[in-house]
Amino acid sequence: MSGPSPEWSDPVPGPEWPGPEGAMGRVKRWWVVAAVLILIATAVLALRSYQESGDPQLGQPSVTDTVPAPSDGASGPAPVALRIPALGVDETLITLGLNPDETVEVPTDFDKPGWYKFGPAPGQLGSAVILGHVDSYEGPAVFYRLKDLEAGDSIEVSLADGTIAHFAVTKVETYPKTEFPAEEVYGSHGDETLQLVTCGGEYDADARSYLSNIVAYTSLVDTDSGEAPAAAGQK
Template sequence: MAYQQSPQSRPPRPAPGSGPLSRRLMWPAGAFLLGTLLVYNSIDTPTDPKPPQSRPAAAATARNAPLSSPPLTRSIPKRLAIPEIAVDAPFMPLSIGPKGQLNAPPANDTNLVGWFQGGATPGERGASIIAGHVDTKTGPAVFLQLRLLKKGSQISITRADGVVATFKVDSVETFSKAQFPNDRVYADTPDAQLRVITCGGTYNRAAKDYESNVVVFAHLASSARK
């Protein structure tokens, strides 16, 4: 998928309140700008995503969204904690690669998650995108049990400003990569939301790719300074 503008230039974020794994992955860029977007697990097979079609409106998402806490100001995430599935991992920023795709966290670190630094930071208005590996060539990775979360599960993110943003899970769903619901997952939101993405479903050995993606949908429930 082609990025809608130069990967080197980060689009301006609106003022607060104004209203995507196995081995080496390549994620199409523009999680918050959207278009035709799939999360890929690619070892030997290069991807050539198509350019985006249009940015989905946030109206339907806003009507159906749960009540969230007021959004926070922008601050980069430092650590992710999901006690229910024993996740306690540091963050690294994910950027756009030369092919217009979002680079994945390195596969040699199984306890590392990434966030798309061109989009909303966790707790900021919009849908913040977090992704990590389900496994690597060396074994299980940070999001091995992501699919086991359920409605009401909590995700806490410690930010650089000292605030811990706590998100409550609304749903955990598995989507075929061939029919990934881009509009639903990546649409802009009027409040602070979170999307946590990893690979899942059946592993296709011929394609060296998982056939599905697990997506956790969550909203900002509370925030407190450490």
């Protein structure tokens, strides 16, 4: 039986073969994109890990030596705020104690200085100590410029009873952490002093720690009454 012969449609055109050189170029581009994505992901995970770990070695003002035996409690009203006009510092204070290994705790907030509660309150007989971080992964912290203080610069500490204790810087010293003079900084020497402590010197990237401590020594000038700062959330 005869009839019209079937008509065959033209084949649907497919993708053109780019040739070996074009294919290799495309593969190389994909490898570059993948490598960049891996690097970005690694950097994000590393930063997140660092932020979550809260590694205290960065800007940690703790000491390698144990401090003098703590007293049962500081005499006098507790300090609530610190002001250093020369550095533009005006911050409320947190309270610090001791770690299980008898080193001093460090502030968990890089922008807040902390008062060592087992020593005297600023303005009382003995050595009061306030510690603060020098920097963090975000940049300078509260005591970043502590090393720039000069003899005669004023330090003001507001106390819980409204009193303001005025101190003057006597000297600023840098010590290797392995030679930190704990007794000189924390011990009582027969007068009213205040020491400010942070990190400094060379930075060890592997240990994520500075190799030295900076200490600003001050002595009491006078005290006066003032209005106690309002607690957070109060006016």
